[in-house]
Amino acid sequence: MNTNSTFIERYSLLTFLILTPLLSLAIPLFLKLPTELVPLIMILVPALMAILLTSLSEGRKGVIALLQKLFQWRIPFKWLAISLGLAFGLRLAISLLALLFGWIPAIQFNAWSPQQFIIIGIFTLIGAVMEELGWRGYALPKLLSQRSALTSALLIGIPWGILHIGLILPGQMNAGTSGQETVLYLIATSVVLTWLFVQTRGNLVVVILYHAGENFFVFLNGGISITQSLRLLNIMTIALAMVLILLYGVKLQRNFVKKPGMVDAAQTVEQTNR
DSSP: OOOOOOHHHHHHHHHHHHHHHHHHHHHHOOOOOOOTTTHHHHHHHHHHHHHHHHHHHHHHEEEHHHGGGOOOOOOHHHHHHHHHHHHHHHHHHHHHHHHHHTTSSSOOOOOOOOHHHHHHHHHHHHHHHHHHIIIIIIIHHHHHHOHHHHHHHHHHHHHHEEEEEGGSTTTTTTTTTOHHHHHHHHHHHHHHHHHHHHTTTHHHHHHHHHHHHHGGGGGGBTTOOHHHHHHHHHHHHHHHHHHHHHTTTTTTTTOOOTTTTTHHHHHHHHHOOO
């Protein structure tokens, strides 16, 4: 038995959950980079950590299996519609609430040019791929093999939220926003993404589309300050997460009477990642 290999396999998940936020926070804290580059470098950390740890514990075949999750395009259309529809609806609800509170005189779109739509769309998709490859592609299946979907979502959401505190430091893109609201929003988002992951039997593409869509559809929130937007986003995402928990329970899937040979979603996810 290879003792080093066994050690890495045993502690790879813990290593990921600890080092990923620490390395991400070190980028804005210790590297003197232009503000625009900081988030672009930070989003690489989860993917690189996942690939490195998979390579050390599972070798080349494990890395290939991890990367193949990015090409799971055989998805029922309803889940594509649900993921993008939820992301769109969330952003639209923020504008409706801002209008109701009197923060904006009317629903406004950000005045992006066609070129900006394309560039922002590409960057939000790349960012979602890099983050989700690590958090939901690598860490979540390992957590689901030992814990409930809700517990797994929370264990990912906390470090995922903490690392984003680096973006609210002075001089960074989200400076001036609340660290507490940022962390709570991302914990709630982790619940939503885990629900999508479990419901689609471990499909990472659906998760990526929600993540990218929720960032891209920010053009629906013109005229709302970044502080107001985060506050409303926090309220709406927590509400969505609570509804999912009430409807689907800690497994984030409906209870049903199993027929012989049937397994639940979490078991299916684990089996496909072995």
